Amino acid sequence: MIMEGNQNPIFNTMKASLKRPSWAILLLIFAVLTLFTLQITNKSVFPIQQSFSLAARDSSTGFRGPKSCSGFFDEVPPRKVVKSIEEFGGVGDGKTSNTAAFRAAMAYMDSFKDRGGAQLNVPKGRWLTGNFNLTSNFTLFLDEGAVILGSQDPKEWPIIEPLPSYGRGRERQGGRHISLIHGNTIRNVVITGQNGTIDGQGNMWWDLWWNRTLEHTRGHLVELISSHNILISSLTFRNSPFWTIHPVYCSNVLVKNMTILAPLTAPNTDGVDPDSSVNVCIEDCYIESGDDLVAIKSGWDQYGINMARPSSNIIVRRVSGTTPTCSGIGIGSEMSGGISNVLVEDLHIRDSAAGVQIKTDKGRGGYIANVTIKNIKMERVKIPLRVSRGANDHPDKGWDPKALPKVKGIVITNVVSLDTRKAPLLEGIEGSPVEDICMKNISIFGLSPSMKWKCEFVSGSSYGVFPNPCDQLQRNGSTSWCS
Numbered sequence: 312m313i314m315e316g317n318q319n320p321i322f323n324t325m326k327a328s329l330k331r332p333s334w335a336i337l338l339l340i341f342a343v344l345t346l347f348t349l350q351i352t353n354k355s356v357f358p359i360q361q362s363f364s365l366a367a368r369d370s371s372t373g374f375r376g377p378k379s380c381s382g383f384f385d386e387v388p389p390r391k392v393v394k395s396i397e398e399f400g401g402v403g404d405g406k407t408s409n410t411a412a413f414r415a416a417m418a419y420m421d422s423f424k425d426r427g428g429a430q431l432n433v434p435k436g437r438w439l440t441g442n443f444n445l446t447s448n449f450t451l452f453l454d455e456g457a458v459i460l461g462s463q464d465p466k467e468w469p470i471i472e473p474l475p476s477y478g479r480g481r482e483r484q485g486g487r488h489i490s491l492i493h494g495n496t497i498r499n500v501v502i503t504g505q506n507g508t509i510d511g512q513g514n515m516w517w518d519l520w521w522n523r524t525l526e527h528t529r530g531h532l533v534e535l536i537s538s539h540n541i542l543i544s545s546l547t548f549r550n551s552p553f554w555t556i557h558p559v560y561c562s563n564v565l566v567k568n569m570t571i572l573a574p575l576t577a578p579n580t581d582g583v584d585p586d587s588s589v590n591v592c593i594e595d596c597y598i599e600s601g602d603d604l605v606a607i608k609s610g611w612d613q614y615g616i617n618m619a620r621p622s623s624n625i626i627v628r629r630v631s632g633t634t635p636t637c638s639g640i641g642i643g644s645e646m647s648g649g650i651s652n653v654l655v656e657d658l659h660i661r662d663s664a665a666g667v668q669i670k671t672d673k674g675r676g677g678y679i680a681n682v683t684i685k686n687i688k689m690e691r692v693k694i695p696l697r698v699s700r701g702a703n704d705h706p707d708k709g710w711d712p713k714a715l716p717k718v719k720g721i722v723i724t725n726v727v728s729l730d731t732r733k734a735p736l737l738e739g740i741e742g743s744p745v746e747d748i749c750m751k752n753i754s755i756f757g758l759s760p761s762m763k764w765k766c767e768f769v770s771g772s773s774y775g776v777f778p779n780p781c782d783q784l785q786r787n788g789s790t791s792w793c794s
């Protein structure tokens with residue numbers, strides 16, 4: 312486990328330098344000069360490569376080389392048996408259904424789970440298929456030019472039980488469509504390759520959603536339930552009908568070096584949604600979609616409260632991308648099982664509705680605690696930092712209006728936002744204010760002088776924040792935990 316606390320030397324160094332009163336002013340002058348000498352166009356002033364390489368040295372530990380989540384996934388031995396989908400009758404012409412071939416392949420692979428494991432190779436070609444389920448000690452490997460295509464027949468995405476922490480499908484009552492690639496109680500699984508593609512062909516599903524004829528909640532591209540030690544890497548996932556990668560009730564999941572794409576108008580096509588899961592790391596990914604790039608969740612209202620399965624030890628690092636309607640990183644709004652120990656760092660978010668957003672509502676219950684968000688670059692993001700309430704979105708009439716979420720201990724540092732449209736908006740819930748927000752070294756540019764931070768039912772501290780934050784955050788130095 313590689314986790315980074317707030318007590319590391321970089322914070323102590325900052326603490327020392329923050330004692331000098333001129334620090335904030337110097338920083339501001341420096342930042343303003345740097346930014347205004349740059350010709351600000353709609354091109355990125357923070358090329359992705361650069362923001363990745365900046366993160367490559369961990370100055371706090373002196374460790375050279377990129378900080379990495381390798382500890383989240385235990386390496387697996389080479390598999391005893393390696394087969395190609397063609398050996399199971401697969402035809403990669405983009406038209407022939409390979410559902411039977413994939414299911415036969417998986418049944419065969421399953422027979423090796425306790426005999427050294429197996430690997431299924433998908434060669435170059437276009438492999439149309441309905442849902443199939445993964446097994447343990449298994450690797451799915453997509454060659455360069457291999458494309459798995461999601462079937463356009465909803466019956467090939469059969470209906471399964473709703474998740475107990477949601478009580479129903481997220482979009483419709485009752486069951487929900489299974490994901491294209493599904494795993495339940497599996498261990499030691501790798502989904503990787505040479506930038507092959509898994510394309511959900513979600514257009515049909517988005518149409519059903521838009522024209523309100525969707526009968527059951529849409530399926531994910533990849534969903535893993537109650538699974539352990541999973542690696543998803545080096546592939547392109549496209550056009551998921553719904554949230555793209557959904558690990559729920561899982562432990563030790565690593566999503567690395569992935570490209571995740573969906574049209575910017577495709578509804579609810581979140582990139583990665585760790586849900587009631589522990590030890591999840593999302594690293595070195597490019598994501599563009601019609602919803603949150605990453606959204607951390609833990610169940611919905613009374614169902615999530617009853618199940619009480621938190622998301623904890625979550626790292627999101629070196630992720631970049633765009634979502635014109637949603638946020639770069641979202642926490643919630645389904646957070647009823649609790650969310651804690653989250654580290655988000657080295658994000659680059661451009662052309663998006665929100666940068667970092669914490670979403671709650673009455674009825675959610677649960678908590679969000681100990682969240683550190685640092686080194687965030689944003690360009691043309693409408694609202695860089697937001698705490699919002701009132702998603703007003705409940706599973707059924709059984710939700711408890713007295714179940715108020717508790718949000719406490721949110722540290723946000725080293726943020727630069729250019730061409731910003733709106734000032735931060737932080738809104739806690741009456742009767743359950745957001746506590747212990749700590750904002751340091753935050754520069755938000757592009758706002759007209761009339762744009763002010765808006766805060767309600769929040770409290771905390773701030774240092775070196777431009778423009779001046781709301782009064783609720785101006786307790787300079789009175790709380791030692793933030794400085």
Ligand SMILES: *[C@@H]1O[C@H](CO)[C@@H](O)[C@H](O)[C@H]1NC(C)=O
Nearest residue numbers: 352353354355633661662691
């Ligand atoms: C960048 O600006 C050019 C010309 O001003 C415009 O055509 C293009 O759509 C813009 N791109 C983005 C991502 O806003």
Ligand SMILES: *[C@@H]1O[C@H](CO)[C@@H](O)[C@H](O)[C@H]1NC(C)=O
Nearest residue numbers: 424425426427447448498499
């Ligand atoms: C997977 O393989 C490991 C050895 O690498 C073995 O201990 C474990 O029992 C196997 N899992 C299953 C489900 O057979």
Ligand SMILES: *[C@@H]1O[C@H](CO)[C@@H](O)[C@H](O)[C@H]1NC(C)=O
Nearest residue numbers: 414442443444471489493495
């Ligand atoms: C896949 O898993 C689901 C849920 O666990 C199950 O209902 C379905 O029958 C499985 N499909 C196959 C082809 O085994």
Ligand SMILES: *[C@@H]1O[C@H](CO)[C@@H](O)[C@H](O)[C@H]1NC(C)=O
Nearest residue numbers: 504505506507544545546568
């Ligand atoms: C990332 O994925 C690409 C293919 O998508 C691969 O060529 C490259 O080696 C991977 N990088 C790492 C560090 O694994």
Ligand SMILES: *[C@@H]1O[C@H](CO)[C@@H](O)[C@H](O)[C@H]1NC(C)=O
Nearest residue numbers: 505506507508546547570572
């Ligand atoms: C992988 O493919 C995607 C989609 O074609 C592309 O955007 C991305 O740059 C590729 N990644 C690498 C490492 O080649």
Ligand SMILES: *[C@@H]1O[C@H](CO)[C@@H](O)[C@H](O)[C@H]1NC(C)=O
Nearest residue numbers: 514515516518519522523524
């Ligand atoms: C809704 O969209 C689906 C999928 O494209 C289509 O088959 C169906 O005819 C549409 N229904 C209406 C009422 O527009």
Ligand SMILES: *[C@@H]1O[C@H](CO)[C@@H](O)[C@H](O)[C@H]1NC(C)=O
Nearest residue numbers: 314315316652653654681683
């Ligand atoms: C807070 O979260 C970090 C990881 O983000 C973890 O290392 C640290 O131990 C947590 N602190 C507490 C008090 O749980």
Ligand SMILES: *[C@@H]1O[C@H](CO)[C@@H](O)[C@H](O)[C@H]1NC(C)=O
Nearest residue numbers: 325686687724725726727752
């Ligand atoms: C403040 O944030 C900027 C931008 O992320 C960073 O370059 C700078 O090093 C930070 N300053 C301190 C004292 O950490």
Ligand SMILES: *[C@@H]1O[C@H](CO)[C@@H](O)[C@H](O)[C@H]1NC(C)=O
Nearest residue numbers: 335773775776779785786787
């Ligand atoms: C905190 O600092 C800001 C500027 O650095 C100043 O305007 C404000 O009055 C201070 N607030 C308190 C409560 O000292």
